[in-house]
Amino acid sequence: xxxxxxxxxxxxxxxxxxxxxxxxxxxxxxxxxxxxxxxxxxxxxxxxxxxxxxxxxxxxxxxxxxxxxxxxxxxxxxxxxxxxxxxxxxxxxxxxxxxxxxxxxxxxxxxxxxxxxxxxxxxxxxxxxxxxxxxxxxxxxxxxxxxxxxxxxxxxxxxxxxxxxxxxxxx
Numbered sequence: 001x002x003x004x005x006x007x008x009x010x011x012x013x014x015x016x017x018x019x020x021x022x023x024x025x026x027x028x029x030x031x032x033x034x035x036x037x038x039x040x041x042x043x044x045x046x047x048x049x050x051x052x053x054x055x056x057x058x059x060x061x062x063x064x065x066x067x068x069x070x071x072x073x074x075x076x077x078x079x080x081x082x083x084x085x086x087x088x089x090x091x092x093x094x095x096x097x098x099x100x101x102x103x104x105x106x107x108x109x110x111x112x113x114x115x116x117x118x119x120x121x122x123x124x125x126x127x128x129x130x131x132x133x134x135x136x137x138x139x140x141x142x143x144x145x146x147x148x149x150x151x152x153x154x155x156x157x158x159x160x161x162x163x164x165x166x167x168x169x170x171x
Contacts, residue, residue: 004025016106025097025098037067037123040166041125044130101118
């Protein structure tokens with residue numbers, strides 16, 4: 001699939017002036033460093049797997065997080081899914097949906113920890129039947145995981161920049 005921009009935004013958690021393009025794409029974008037990977041796990045009962053992050057200012061989110069050094073994005077997505085929800089998935093079962101392409105609009109500040117051109121990869125995992133109950137790993141930052149009806153996802157995650165990606169995956 002050729003990359004398709006389905007939205008452009010900015011987010012408050014990236015301090016420098018920037019642009020975030022929401023992409024549907026079957027390939028990682030050239031020229032952008034993948035920093036994080038997420039999984040939109042969708043079950044046959046029309047639900048999405050969310051995690052509740054137990055840290056100030058955070059709440060319900062899709063499972064995902066930073067890549068470890070040298071770790072491929074799809075492997076990071078599967079690892080984060082297991083850590084944050086308890087759902088184990090072979091990385092080969094994850095399909096790249098697209099992601100959030102972040103481009104800083106100037107020189108990054110000296111204390112900025114990310115590349116000026118970063119990509120947050122989003123993968124899908126589709127289950128044929130209903131997803132089984134899950135529980136985050138005890139060492140996880142997540143307090144709980146839950147299969148949520150797709151229509152409820154925007155209610156639990158109202159400010160999530162990835163909501164258009166979820167809508168595209170849910171079609």
